[in-house]
Amino acid sequence: MNKVLVLGAGQLARMMELAGTPLNLDVKAFDVRSDKVVSPIYPDRIYGDLQQGIANADVITAEFEHVKHDVLAECEQSGKLFPTSESIKIGGDRRLEKALLESCNAANAKHYFINTKADFDNALAQLSLPIIFKTALEGYDGKGQWRLKSAADIDSVWQEMSEFLASAKETQGIVAEQMVPFDRELSLVGVRRVNGDVAVYPLTENHHTNGILSVSLAAPVDSQLQDQAGTVFKALSGKLNYVGVLAIEFFQVGEQLLVNEIAPRVHNSGHWTQQGADTCQFENHLRAICDLPLGGTQLIRPTAMINIIGEDSVSDDVLSIPSVTMHWYKKGKRAGRKMGHINVSGDNEQQLAERLQKLASILCKQAFPDLADFANAYVNKTK
């Protein structure tokens, strides 16, 4: 049981191949654009089509939740797909996701589903401003969202949304959510094995820039919050009979965690585990789907992950900062595209904060606009 096929051949599959190779796992990926099976590290090396990929694989998994449903069905039919297509689909449809949260009594923001003007009016009546509207399908990284903050904008927002609904396929819809005045965004990455074994990494604090994750920080965390998140993880992953890595994004409101969304896969906010944990999320996902014992998930050292967005190089000087590790994805340069990430650790939070400050002083401010502010605030906090 060591041949893995990943649906999707992007950076997550690539990091799975890098993590799986030393473990003697043979990781290939189905590139949904070319409909070919490739090596994620050598994407020009082709290993046939989906049918051959399914036949050759011992287990199949996905690096993203928007896999075409006919592809998922074909994989599931082979009996090799982990997690299940149901779990993957839930990550790709906010209506299913909300239903799952409700069925598990997982606290989340008050919400309504919208397909018609009557639904929209009902949501407005039940919720108070500000409200966030999100497309049920295919939204990610802040795309497909409308924020309604002032009553003056109700008509224009509905105008845009109704045009969107009219032009979208009929399975599309919108979810209206009470915008929550949260203190922090946190996420929990965890892993579950076929036998029900669960291991979760420490909660990570996430910072976004223009709707895209810019920094994730993994540092010692309040045990009450960690327990709360772990309980939600166990409930959701148990309900789904989930196998593999599952990420849960939370809003922290006071002492309470509200689930924002879930991702049925390895997750950007878990990339820090490559340097900051015993076993990284990519290896743990592979271990879980190959039915191997799960690896340690505790924090070894405070670690931050900084996304590189839209840039295909950074100054070599960043490598002079101790414990900086570069992770490039070898993707073509494009504005707003995730091109790589930087992990940096410290023996303690103060050292990590100082290293982040140094990093911010070297990196180009246009490409990393919020990093200096983040690092300065962190230095002050850890003084």
Place this chain on the structure above:
Amino acid sequence: MNKVLVLGAGQLARMMELAGTPLNLDVKAFDVRSDKVVSPIYPDRIYGDLQQGIANADVITAEFEHVKHDVLAECEQSGKLFPTSESIKIGGDRRLEKALLESCNAANAKHYFINTKADFDNALAQLSLPIIFKTALEGYDGKGQWRLKSAADIDSVWQEMSEFLASAKETQGIVAEQMVPFDRELSLVGVRRVNGDVAVYPLTENHHTNGILSVSLAAPVDSQLQDQAGTVFKALSGKLNYVGVLAIEFFQVGEQLLVNEIAPRVHNSGHWTQQGADTCQFENHLRAICDLPLGGTQLIRPTAMINIIGEDSVSDDVLSIPSVTMHWYKKGKRAGRKMGHINVSGDNEQQLAERLQKLASILCKQAFPDLADFANAYVNKTK
């Protein structure tokens, strides 16, 4: 400057490719058996012959010191070879190695060179038993050695050695060394950049079984010994104007370190750095030869490396021990062959010792004959 050609396509080149890929380095290897350039991870993927490999590369390096001299000359002529062919050759010829040590005043065992019976008699007169005789060229992992412990064996040892010399090519020779009653075998892995920057990892304690490294232990080390080793590293690497990772094996005799041998490359006793240090030896070697800033070399956590010799699988149960990381080389099974290694860390030495004991209880005793004794002694020492 990101295309690297490694001379030799074994596990060291493979781990360089795995370490270099996230750093955006393109690592290929010249397979000296097939005379083809390949991907070390996908050795059936061919990128032409040596000439093409040299032309395509920005920098060239070696994973072993026994590269044919005409190949080294061809690479050096391109101006891309790091370290120099002189440094690589020194690692492959004990006579050059000893001359280097003498020129740097690096303490080492008393020794004589032997090509004739007169040389042999002279060595016997100058040294006391026990004496170890090592072939000057091509010996490794305990091969090509004779140990003379009793005067009764002088004739039979000379008989074997003279037959060896008669049948060997004329550049061959033998080095007679005073066998040293050492306390421990230690090694220092360090790295030097073109600009003279040097970084060294902590000294590692090495244990051999049947002449092959079985366990390396990286744990906090006496600073006097570390300084002594660092001074030798700076002297040797400076003398050679060395670029890349260089390993120095020592005998510890009381408070003194005697150089046993040097390896002008990444080294088996540095594999623990993949989990126990900020930047592993493979990445630091690549950083050095690509003229990038060196990464941190300090010990993050006590870490041990266990070689897997002659076995192509171990029980999956070892993965249930926290912080165990497997590194398989994907080589065909053969008795005595290094097939992979296991890294295991602990938050402190006591925890590491307990994990080693657990590992020993799971691993097959025939394949890991000395591990249980080592682990038990370490548990007692750290209690």
